[in-house]
Amino acid sequence: MLRGQMMDRPLLISSLIKYAADYQGDVEVVSRTVEGPIHRYTYSDCHRRACRVAGALRRLGVEPGDRIATLAWNGYRHLELYFGVSGMGAVLHTVNPRLFADQIEYIVNHAEDKYVFLDVTFVPLLEPFAEMFTSVRGYVVMTDRANMPETTLPNALVYEELLSAEKDDHDWPEFDENAAASLCYTSGTTSRPKGALYSHRSTVLHTYSICLVEALGLSSGHAVLPAVPMFHANAWGIPYGCALTGSKLVLPGQHYDGESMFDLLENEGVTITAGVPTIWQMLIEHMRATGKSFSRPPLVLIGGAAAPLSMIRAFEEEFGCDTRHAWGMTEMSPVGTSGHLKPRLLGLPKEEQYAYKAKQGHAIYGVDLKIVDDDGKELPHDGEAFGELLVRGSWIIDSYFKDEDATAAAFDDEGWFRTGDVTTIDPDGYIHIVDRSKDVIKSGGEWISSIDLENIATGHPDVAQAAVIGIAHPKWGERPLLIVVAAGDRQPTRDEILTFLDGKIAKWWMPDDVQFVDALPLTATGKISKLQLREMFKDYALPTA
DSSP states (O other), X not given: OOOOOOOOOOOOTHHHHHHHHHHSTTOEEEEEOTTSSEEEEEHXXXXXXXXXXXXXXXXXXXXXXXXXXXXXXXXXXXXXXXXHHHHTTOEEEEOOTTSOHHHHHHHHHHHTEEEEEEOGGGHHHHGGGGGGOSSOOEEEESSOGGGOOOOOOTTEEEHHHHHHTSOSOOOOOOOOTTSEEXXXXXXXXXXXXXXXXXXHHHHHHHHHHHHSTTTTOOOTTOEEEEOSOTTSGGGGGHHHHHHHHTOEEEEOBTOOSHHHHHHXXXXXXXXXXXXXXXXXXXXXHHXXXXXXXOSSOOEEXXXXXXXXXXXXXXXXXXXXXXXXEEEEOGGGSSEEEEOOOOGGGGGSOHHHHHHHHTSOBEEOXXXXXXXXXXXXOBOOOSSSOEEEEEEEETTSOSSOTTOHHHHHHHBOTXXXXXXXXXXXXXTTSOEEEEEXXXXXXXXXXXXXXXXXXXXXXXXSTTEEEEEEEEEEETTTEEEEEEEEEESTTOOXXXXXXXHHHBTXXXXXXXXXXXXXXXXXXXXXXXSBOHHHXXXXXXXXXXXXX
């Protein structure tokens, strides 16, 4: 094969922030800080301080490949670590503080983190762990001396004092683009958390792809607010994408309630925002309760879980926002699909467009998709056949970090990654996630989609949230139980909700019962925890059983 005669320059994360500083250096990064005030600076400022981070890590004895943990909200100091840690050759390990205590202990020890950087809000959380972390040499509290809390954490340092001893100018090292850059663990809802170890190359390629108009659509003309946490799959790669494109970046800190989100979206002129449905439900409820609306409605990107059609309608018809589904997994860096509508679909009636928007979108460039049956046979992309979704691509893991058992079960014989999602793919390439393989309800030999049932149920005006789980049945094997959180002070009845569902679903999909709860349990990533719901209702017997 004739080899091309092109320069071989490594794709490194440091190049993203350097490019932003060189060519979009005056663009703002706005953060709501843990201490309270709004903080503003530019990409040039971020680059200089990321250089100081790299220098400080070297002074602390951090070597290339060492893991550096963070427990931090979406803020400018966390952003500096995104670039400073990976840029000097170490590995950024973002720890989800919403995990259970024993999970945090497990992943910090499994990752063999050398230092932990943490926001002041997480000091009390980590203090009981200090003696359990076997590899951690010290802790850096991400604040200044005036706001430094008293702590029992050993070798606790102050972030601003650490940076003040370093220089702004730093020659970023060049190394193999396949070197590890960051480490994210899954939420471990059904087993122990598993580590996805991203490379510089995979991260930069993922960044290029998500910026495309057909993906998330980032560009220098946009102001972007990632409501997805920076400790969850690298905030979907948005911090990297904003640096690449020079988008204004707006970081919400620890405040995700409806009022705080609306104020930041409105006051900072945000044009693109991204988050999970639970965040957007709080925003919608706040806007409805206060009568507020956007002066410039943003594009709302929805991922992490399927958004009900009622949510899409609310954003588009009540508040003038365009909406777009995205789908992916921690193992995919994480974005795999985007609900960007193809030009020919824009000519369809609105209701038909909604049907496409309720799907999870088509693959973005760099991701291959297929669905297979229980025997591994590939199924047609006809929108009818459904099977497990398998993926492959340049930013999808080829193994789990230090976990051979999990790796062995995660791939097929051709190296495709098993997502665990039960999916259809239509002729246009749009996927519709029917369920997680462990959540789909198998009744009398037929499958019932808990996701579709939930989305339809939330269309009832008196329903704020809904979840469906399978309950054992002596005749049918499993039957669906609908679990509902009422909207506001409303009190819908079982019969009212079942009547609402009648005619909207197949008769054999009809839930055998409806139960009301004050709140649904959530996972560490803001999704409804079916695992906890099954535990809550493990002794429940259906009236039809």
